Amino acid sequence: MKQQTLAMAADQEAGFERYRRPTRRDVFLAMMEEIVPWQELCAVIEPHYPKAGSGRPPIGLERMLRMYFVQHWFNLADDACEEALLDSTALRRFVGIDLGRERVPDGTTLLKFRRLLERHELGEQLFAAVGQVLQARGLKLGTGTIVDATIIGAPSSTKNADKARDPEMHQTCKGRQWHFGMKLHIGVDSRTGLAHRAVVTAANVHDKHPLPQLLHGNERRVYGDSAYASQKALIQARAPQAKDFTNQRVRKGVENEEVQRSKNRNKSKVRARVEHVFAVVKRLWGFTKVRYRGLAKNATRSFVALGLANIYLARAYVA
Secondary structure, three states: OOOOOHHHHOOHHHOOOOOOOOOHHHHHHHHHHHHOOHHHHHHHHHHHOOOOOOOOOOOOHHHHHHHHHHHHHOOOOHHHHHHHHHHOHHHHHHHOOOOOOOOOOOHHHHHHHHHHHHHOOHHHHHHHHHHHHHHHOOOOOOOEEEEEEEEEEOOOOOOOOOOOOOOOOEEEEEOOEEEEEEEEEEEEEOOOOOEEEEEEEEOOOOOOOOHHHHOOOOOOEEEEOHHHOOOHHHHHHHOOOOEEEEOOOOOOOOOOHHHHHHHHHHHHHHHOHHHHHHHHHHHHOOOOEOOOOOHHHHHHHHHHHHHHHHHHHOHHHHO
């Protein structure tokens, strides 16, 4: 066995790791360190966060928020997030923990912080705060909105303590395949590609029902796939000046079939921007399956994930 070198034993900040280079994780965390509006987000939570008193002082709010975001970015459970911080120097540096002086906040502490956000519905407020910051930096809402929904899976097994599936989740058929879980509905600005509205429902709720809640009201155009076809009344109820630019269903052999398909393709060039948001939330953040039981807890996670996705997608403008 080779003897452990000084570089392996010492902290990399001491300057002994001569041959270490920044990893993709290092680069990502350094970028998020710069572009996340920490002050504005902490201001949302601060009125509800425990204050120092005669007992044990609470952990710093920004430190807990950073740990909470790490949990989202790397799709970690509470205890797994604690272990990741113990294992990774890069994560500890980002959160601001020095193991020579203090402990890593444990999984129970992170659980209590997460429940604080859920209890006061702060996930939606954090999402709104991100939107306000981005608009203040020049990313104003345009007059076009793209609406879409995606399925987030949930465990369908009944091999648990209750011998039952989550009663708030439901199943739906898509592409001749059955899915069990919830739906994340979003409204995305057609110019910036950033989400400005979101609704969480059970998977069996049709895409069209939350449509009015996904519009800000000043739209001139509304884009969507064929699930939103023929919903002019719902669109007009929320955005009276909006025109329906959703894809229309086309049957084979009908008159002007190719013309209608060509129109749908042109609309889809704009509509495709909504998929960028889902790609970040589901592929980068790993939010393809729910982690908690019930819609409320997963709604908080959804709003926070969308807010972080907006920051990431707008990184070129806010850096």
